[in-house]
């Protein structure tokens with residue numbers, strides 16, 4: 001498809017973005033799609049995945065901050081010009097992926113939705129709002145079908161956590177969890193990646209994106225401050241409870257930034273009301289869509305960021321009984337830009353569009 005598209009003549013003068021599939025191959029319904037934050041770590045991947053996943057795109061509009069407006073970017077569909085969100089009324093689009101932070105989501109989310117778009121937002125802004133379902137399709141995809149125009153995408157750490165916990169909860173009935181995250185620098189977007197790249201070679205560089213130097217270091221604090229908890233820890237706690245529909249589940253969380261590029265890891269200790277059985281836990285993971293077991297320590301095989309990078313699955317392993325007969329310890333890893341962000345957003349759109357009346 002992209003080969004075909006690249007050969008099509010494109011009138012740079014007349015169009016700031018372009019409909020490109022309408023007259024190529026007409027297979028069922030196609031949608032006008034917008035990507036807000038399209039120059040960022042997540043947004044640029046959304047654009048790539050639209051093509052990779054063969055999303056039924058009929059027209060594509062790319063948005064970013066005024067700093068990027070007017071620039072031309074290469075996409076799998078050909079060149080596209082970045083637009084700023086400047087008008088009071090945004091363009092009428094059918095599906096809008098937002099990955100530009102909470103302030104942009106607050107300002108523009110409903111404006112797109114009120115003009116008919118299904119908005120899938122990656123920021124934290126809508127995550128705890130009752131009117132916006134918080135969705136991981138494999139876990140609670142049907143929740144998204146009751147949307148009022150906006151569906152929220154959970155935090156990049158919460159997504160792999162609930163993917164690993166959901167099948168175990170069904171079997172053994174969750175009672176409490178303790179989780180420590182190991183989060184890569186790309187979780188802080190393109191400036192996080194740039195900070196690590198600079199600091200790895202410049203030993204004198206002052207910390208820029210993170211509170212301390214991240215190169216050759218780990219930082220046990222991510223995000224804003226909520227009392228003695230970091231913002232990231234509260235997101236893990238609140239979002240996990242909301243998605244699993246366990247509002248009083250005791251969760252202890254420690255979020256740690258580590259100097260890896262892509263892939264967030266989680267060391268999880270979970271206790272259950274029913275007696276656990278390792279082989280049943282493995283079988284439940286194997287049967288759960290989107291979860292892949294990597295667990296052969298004798299061969300040096302366990303889930304690592306390197307295993308997860310560039311993949312859409314959530315990898316689980318290091319499974320062992322912990323805290324007696326009702327506890328399990330395990331390790332989870334996912335690509336924070338893919339399943340932790342862009343892939344999950346596209347899956348939400350695919351599931352919702354396919355299952356809406």
Ligand SMILES: NC(=O)c1ccc[n+]([C@@H]2O[C@H](COP(=O)([O-])OP(=O)(O)OC[C@H]3O[C@@H](n4cnc5c(N)ncnc54)[C@H](OP(=O)(O)O)[C@@H]3O)[C@@H](O)[C@H]2O)c1
Pocket residue numbers: 036037038039040041042043063064065066067068069085098099100101102104122123124154155156186187188189190191336337340341
């Ligand atoms: N990175 C992750 O692993 C991850 C995972 C889950 C969720 N998220 C969330 O996804 C969102 C984007 O994160 P990111 O990591 O992709 O950040 P990023 O790399 O810093 O990209 C931010 C994007 O937002 C755009 N933007 C900034 N101000 C804007 C404005 N006023 N109007 C329109 N666009 C604007 C930027 O455009 P310019 O390039 O022009 O500045 C850029 O395209 C955030 O809410 C983040 O919390 C990120």
